[in-house]
Amino acid sequence: MASITAAALAGSTVVLLVGVWLVRVYNKLVRMRNQVDASWSQIDVQLKRRHDLIPNLVETVKGYASHERDTLAAVLAARGEAITHTGGDPGRADAENALGQALGRLVALAEAYPQLRASENFTAMQSELATTEDKIAYARQFLTYAVQQYNTAIQSFPTNLVAGPLGFHRRELFTSDDSDRCVVAVGL
Numbered sequence: 360m361a362s363i364t365a366a367a368l369a370g371s372t373v374v375l376l377v378g379v380w381l382v383r384v385y386n387k388l389v390r391m392r393n394q395v396d397a398s399w400s401q402i403d404v405q406l407k408r409r410h411d412l413i414p415n416l417v418e419t420v421k422g423y424a425s426h427e428r429d430t431l432a433a434v435l436a437a438r439g440e441a442i443t444h445t446g447g448d449p450g451r452a453d454a455e456n457a458l459g460q461a462l463g464r465l466v467a468l469a470e471a472y473p474q475l476r477a478s479e480n481f482t483a484m485q486s487e488l489a490t491t492e493d494k495i496a497y498a499r500q501f502l503t504y505a506v507q508q509y510n511t512a513i514q515s516f517p518t519n520l521v522a523g524p525l526g527f528h529r530r531e532l533f534t535s536d537d538s539d540r541c542v543v544a545v546g547l
Contacts, residue, residue, distance in 0.1 A: 384521045391509040395530050398502035399446045402533060405495045406441070406455065412491065413438045413458075416465065416484045423475035424468050430461075437461040452534050462488070499533055506530045 437458040444451035513522035
């Protein structure tokens, strides 16, 4: 009888240890997934900030370079497309890349219009846009780290034995090409 009790106790201990391990792994994966979601939220905040700056920037440029309608229309169209995407939506990175390129062309107009370069309003918006671009870059860097940690955890043994069956799936990075970042020269 004593050997049955010892075997039952050992079996119960193993089941308890496996249960504790499963709970710890699950909770770790939930924390990591939530960090990825929070990172996306930070990117959303910064991109919304950039999106909100664009109409004012376009209006300022329009006052000095009204015949640049194609460039202004391209910026507004790219903004409209970018606004339709949220979180990790497919196509979001492409839409934001296109917006960054359009903004780069808009800011480059200042080279051809000295009065625009001298405008305090335009200079202030350029500065705000530059700050926002820096914040977007930082948010992307933080997202990349969070996604890398999360993806590594759900793909590593033995965590992958828990992750798949419990609905933890690979998350995508917010990728961009080198031309998506609107390089803003402040104080032209």
